[in-house]
Amino acid sequence: MEIKGIGVLIKREGYWEIEPINLNGVTIYIEKEHVTDEDVEAVKQISASWLKTIKECYGYIEQNRESYGIEAKTFSNPNVFLNSTLEWAVYFDTESELEAVVGVEFLGNRPTQLVIGD
Secondary structure (H helix, E strand, O other), X not given: OEEOOOEEOEEOOOOEEEOOHXXXXXXXXXXXXXXXXXXXXXXXXXXXXXXXXXXXXXXXXXXXXXXXXXXXXXXXXXXXXXXXXXXXXXXXXXXXXXXXXXXXXXXXXXXXXXXXXX
């Protein structure tokens, strides 16, 4: 399924994925069997506001670094996991073995919590 100006949604086993043209290799995963018009709109919105989203993620990580005890310094290879139009997250790889992945969970357009794991 093509999203005009964004890219092609590819159906996988139990989820969909798209690499928006303007996001330089970032993949958006839609974690459900069937894509709705709302999901397509969410992909468009995330793609359109990507630079703002990344800045919010970095800011949220730094703002909460101490309370979460985050030691990682670099956050790279972001990917988006879309559960619904309201609940989604951006996950980053890090250089840390203990904190191999750090995610910023969003509710709507606001970051709400960090997820740290491998």
